[in-house]
Amino acid sequence: MRLNEKYFNALMIAGLLALPLWAVVADQPFTITLVTRAVILALAAVGLNIILGIGGMVSFGHAVFFGIGGYAMGILAYHAQTYTALDLGPFSTDGTKSMPVIWLVAMILSGLVAFFIGLLSLRTSGVYFIMITLAFGQMFFYFAISWAQYGGEDGLSIYVRNDFPGLNTLAPIQFYGICFTLLCVVLFLFARLQASPFGLALNAARQTPTRVETVGLNPMRLKLLAFVLSGAITGLAGALFADLNRFVSPTMFSWQLSGELIVLIIIGGVGRLMGPVIGACVFVALEHFLGELTDFWHVYLGVVLLCIVLFGRGGLIGLLTGKEGVHV
Template identity: 65%
Template sequence: MIRERYLNMMVLALLVLVPAYAVLMDEPFTITLATRAVIFALAGVGLNLALGQGGLVSFGHAAYFGMGGYAMGILASHAQNYEPLMEVPFVIEGTNSMPVIWLVAIVASALLALLIGALSLRTTGVYFIMVTLAFGQMFYYFTISWPAYGGEDGLSIYVRNQFPGLNTLDPIQFYGICFVLLLAVLYGVNRLNKSPFGLALNGAHQNEERALTVGINVYRLRLVAFVISGAITGLAGALFADLNRFVSPTMFSWGVSGEIMIFIILGGVARLFGPVVGAAVYIMLEHFLGGLSEYWFIYLGVILLFVVLFAKGGIIGGLSKKETRHAG
């Protein structure tokens, strides 16, 4: 048994060493896999804030993932075709600048999470799961039937968006961008978890009545957490679209919501690095098992069942001993 903090350090080291090795060995495909893992991890870190810390089992986080993806797709496609997004009352041009796209993705998914959260947080338990799922599916069908941006076929962006001073088409440089963003978000979420806000959020998850009777407006608390959660997943969506240089309604599908949830369960619910480990393991399983059989989901199911039944706290929980919250 090792301390969770050392385990986290090892995970970070692997996320540096594996791509470095891939560069040395000239295996760009491995870098792409690692990039996928890091982006999925980021989406999971977003959901984990709501699901792990807040106990808000959102089965519709694909909505924010997709929103981030389409923020990128729409802005980049306008830039690609030299058509402004709108001309009246003022002109808004498309853009292929990553920082601008990220900002738009974050703001758009935060607003969407505010809207969906404000409505769905009035319910609890299974109803909450179903309402969030319904909202996610609503966007899925909307993008399928909306012809302006590719409809069912999705939207291809031929050139990866630009980041000042970097060549984003070089796999390792794009990986670097995603990795640094993941680090920044992990740092922020770690601070958030330990802040009064995080203490209250998790406290309200453990005992809502207690949070209310010490004067905490639990609804508003959860809504803010839900918005931050959606914004992080939205940022991941924008990166995912840039990785593939393609967006499609699939990003909005409930399968994506389920996958993001699997990362968390696999790695460890409410553990800071849970989704990171979960996403990395998922990508590895997908790569190795998927190569063996088309039906690799069966094996994934067995592994998931094993983790849920025998490893309390997911892979992280199974490998590390419990760290008291205020020790750090």
């Protein structure tokens, strides 16, 4: 039986609500942690999906924004926790433990960096674009490793999760609620964006850039705007991820992470609203359950991924709903 994609999406959301609530009742806090991890990775991948799915730009360096979000959280919270001033030249701050402020900083910073990276790398396309974004990722990675002030390769530990007004963020289910709500908001925005004139133009720019130009739009400007949006959302996810682990380290900048984000989207289905969400859930589940079976679980993960590529065109959603995916 083929599912309608809309029903399927609703089912996904319901599942993401029900599973953690069951975990609370059954007293399985670690299940909540796992689902939270999936939701945050999904959020990062939804950000990537804007440029990958709608705009057709394969960024192999999205870990840059994930990492910037993480370090924005790490650095602000570190200064707040050690009561030291963060000196930024003209002004200085004592850091903060407030999540909304951290999110804002994370999104602005990663958006800014995305602007500059986009400005340079969007001049290229295809494989060159994949590789130049990878190169930026590696630059940030090596920089973070030798950034001694904030722990270098050891990273930064934040002992207590940051605060959100009115909630106890240390309770797994409450922190999950925050992440889930943010994911829903971003998914809503993604759906609106996809249907908006901007989304349609971006989609057209992927398929036939010249046609976009002839109607008077500047494809470069469209792509850059999408890239900035995408970076900011992935940055937000990075800040949440750091808060989930109460820890940031250069691995958040690693090319493996950039690769994983792409993998999540492909597993679920490129350019689909819930593609990254189901992709993240499947990936986290595989990672967790295969790891329990054998030390050599990477082999099985590899085989599963291969099967998805070879036999599951359009990702899992495509498989379940019978619709081909977007080709990039």
